[in-house]
Amino acid sequence: MPDTKPANAVIVAGHAVLKRFADPSSDDNWVLLDFQRGEAPCYVEHVRCGIDLAAADPQALLIFSGGETRREAGRVSEAASYLWIARHFDWFGHPGVGSRTATEEFARDSFENLLFGLCRFKECTGRYPARVCLAGWAFKRGRFDLHRQAIRWPASRFAYAGANDPPDVVQALAAEARTHAGYVADPYSSGAEYRAKRAARNPFGRQHGYGASCPELAPLLEHAGPEPYSGPLPWD
Secondary structure, eight states: OOOOSOOEEEEEEOOOEESSSSOTTSGGGEEOOGGGTTOHHHHHHHHHHHHHHHHHOTTEEEEEEOOOOOGGGOSOOHHHHHHHHHHHTGGGGOGGGGGGEEEEOOOOSHHHHHHHHHHHHHHHHSSOOSEEEEEEEGGGHHHHHHHHHHTTOOGGGEEEEEEEOOSOHHHHHHHHHHHHHHHHHOTTOOSHHHHHHHHHTOTTOOOOOHHHHSGGGHHHHHOOOSSOOOSOOTTO
């Protein structure tokens, strides 16, 4: 029998949560931080980018990644918000992608978008992807390469799709320079500042179960660094 399970992963990193399931291009329907004002149409394009990538690769599983990060939105995740956008726009002309789409609803930051996305792929398919394409802000390309290196995912099996940049890209680039330096010093984002951010982005106290569903990754999931993780990995 031919293997019909998806072989590759397309991961879309979430950034915000819908509070009203109406027009997703309007800031009024999202829970946004001040610096995110004006970004709502960009999130719609992130969803479209992921769908286009998955449509171009019939072997891909599309994964929307992002947890229940905003108390004001209630028990709605970033991933579920993005999935609703996909359905709202009828998959942007690619309805077949809907049958090979999943949500990853625990990630609280970009490092977790990548690592938890791999875990979710394993939960859905029973294996890890041959290739990963991650879609998000164009200005975050370098950050995700640091995350890739931290988990030792091979560069030859990774691609990054920069869907767009936010309206205030100058401010975003300045902030990203500081964030990039932070990840260089703390590649597993386990320091006090990162822990505090993750706690703030987990208002309902949710806990993933990836250590149980992906036991071979449990040591990596628990690794604090800053020294590189040296244990065996399924993709070595």
